[in-house]
Amino acid sequence: MAVTVRRFLRHKVGMVALGVLLIVILAAIIVPPLWPYDYTDITPQLSQAPSVQHPMGTDTLGRDLFALVLRGMQQSLLIAFSVTIIACIIGVVLGVTAGYFGSFIDATVMRAVDLVLTLPTLALAAFLGSLVTGRGVSWLGLAMVLGSLMWTSVARLVRGVVLSLRELAFVDAARVMGASPTRIMFRHLVPNVSDHIVVAGTLMFGVAILAESSLSFLGFGVQPPDTSLGLLVANAQSAVLTRPWLFYFPGLLIITIVLSVNYVGEGLRDAFNPKSSPTNPLATTRRRSRNRKPQMRDAANHAVLKVTDLSVRFGPLEAVNSISLEIQPGEVVALVGESGSGKSLTGLSLVGLLPSSAVGTGSVVFAGEELSGLAFEQWRKYRGRRIAMILQDPSTTLNPVLTVGAQFEDSMKLDSGGVSRAEARRRAVELMESVAIKDAEARLDQYPHQLSGGMRQRIAIALAMVHDPDLIIADEPTTALDVTVQAHVMATLAVARERTGAAMLFITHDLALVAGIADRVAVMHQGVIVEESDVFSIFDNPQADYTKRLLSLAPRITGKAVEKP
């Protein structure tokens, strides 16, 4: 919550809009009792232009326009506020009920939403409004009519969010504890939707002001002698040319209020959802170093990858502290560490994909070429072609809307341009069969969501083999998978490495996992490589205390587990 407030405070447009809105609301509350004229007072000065005595002029009856506008603001804001509250209450209750219970209740509520959406809101509000009382409506009646027509957007929003929330484990946990549906809905679900509700409510406030203004303008809203901003505009329409001030002041106020409400809503939305802010994770890299030529370095050094003094900082926090690492051609180096050790950041900085809030320094030399400080465009020569990356979650590597075959084709077109579809499919099948993927031909026409997690990861690996990379970076490639599937993926990686002859950087938290695949192991702890040596020495004769601890904790099936007391 504090983070949200801070983020809103930094949202300049939102803060200015909030300031304007507060001034308007305060003015509507505080000023009327202090102002010498009441909105009902009729003065002898008819149709006067703005003056010191009447800063907004007077109307044809001699009423002070400033007093009228203040009263109009009170009425408009009051109605808009009530409409928002009523619509939000109806929308939240119906939305959360529909989302939580689903099936029949959900269908009923959603059909009701469809029905209300097909009604012409303003016409119906006008009709209902005139039904409520014989002549026009009170502000409360108007608010109830509008509120009962405007809840649909909130209901749909809340239902959508609840549909995904109810799948989360904390809802199941509450059910197992014996919580009633009411408790789950209002103690667990509604608080978790509240940010969405606040944003939707703010935006609705603006719509409500406009709706009230339109209704009053049409003569179905607030009735004289009382007044509202919309009614003031309506009364002024015959006098736009002769007495323009009557039109401009209330009109400008409507625009100001609606605009500032919308900007406040936008600020809130950005504040609640950090992901909505348009920051490109690559922006800083791109800014810092436009168009530097890759420099040839150390042509004599045959290492595929040579990292020297690599550091990654988040503000004052040193996540990776001056590490150095070398990978020879065809060599498999494992980088082992717990979450927070900096191992994944190390992997990301090798391919220039650090988050924008991180600052990386040091040198990364790939096949004799300095990579640090490359521009975005220049990276494309390396990423995916000479350096392949296998990520923990294969569903982020594969494009969900393309078939597996299409992704192979896309990838193959990247370098050789004129690959025919049949040729692309033939190579894709060959690559998949080389890692023992069954029914490779059929897989080509499937979409990623039709495949199991392990199959997705193995296809991602086959895809990485397309360009015969020199280096494969695998970042926790088996973490989300079953143990047996993990074994399949590890075997797939080993085959991929042998076939392409690529070197590999294997990043994981599980030391035991790398025993079979790594040539060398680097153990990372709190941003520092605490130990690095060949795979046999690490397991036979670990030097660092941290390595010993990791080894002692590795679950094993032989040994202690069986010899339990």
Added chain:
Amino acid sequence: MTNQTHASEPPELLRVRDLVKHYRAPRAAQRHGPPIVHALCSVSFSIGPAQTLGIVGESGSGKTTLLRTILGLQKPTAGRVLFLAKDASQLKGASARALQRELSVVFQDPYTSLDPRMTVADILAEPAQIHGLAVSSRKALALLDQVRLPATSLRRFPHEFSGGQRQRIAIARALALDPKLIVLDEPVSALDVSVQAEILKLLKELQQARQVSYLFVAHDLAVVADISQRVGVMYGGQMVELGATEQVIADPQHPYTRELLAAVPVPDPRIERAKPRMLQRQWPTETDNLPPCPHGDTL
């Protein structure tokens, strides 16, 4: 083994008898597969007091369906779940609630199993609130102490904790009403290896201190074997193997159990390098090598 069978005490805490759960496959899946999914086929087992039964299986083996049925989150197609010799689905009102107090759960993902909008104090107080029992901060502090979290945690929110700490909070919540059985659904598979070991140690200590039973479900046989006296192996909705942990590991009967054993990485490069490379399942996966479900295709 802690297998007390006093005459005064019920010999079994939980008894699952011929549990069957079928459901209709989604329409999109029906084009490729059978219209009825046999998530559970006649699964039976029991757990005694202060015991741990571990269940291993891959995704799709039915272990999650089994848990959800035991927890009452879904109804079985056939068969019964007897907890403290009572069938919770037959109970209503006060006796159902009394039974509910004796059973709690810890889920896999500590990032979603705690309500992000509640403080730790609220989270720990919730079980008592639901059951209309007295809520005290002393109780909450005692719970935190048992899972080795500092008292200052009470006023903080879940996102301020690491994955392992969150799992400790979830365990504290599960202990809140002093249950006789805690169902643990992959409680450590989202955690780092080192944190896994700490959580397993904590669970074992708590079992010693409070005589609570665990039904511990995971896909990693090494983890399950570490904490369980008995192990059940699920495959294709059936319990293909069930026995004492030592026995299952020393003499696995089913090919899937053997594959599970072989898949556990051994922290020794010589052993790992000598293993045959497993690019795919080493034995036929078709369900026809499992006995057909005795309940056919009933829904």
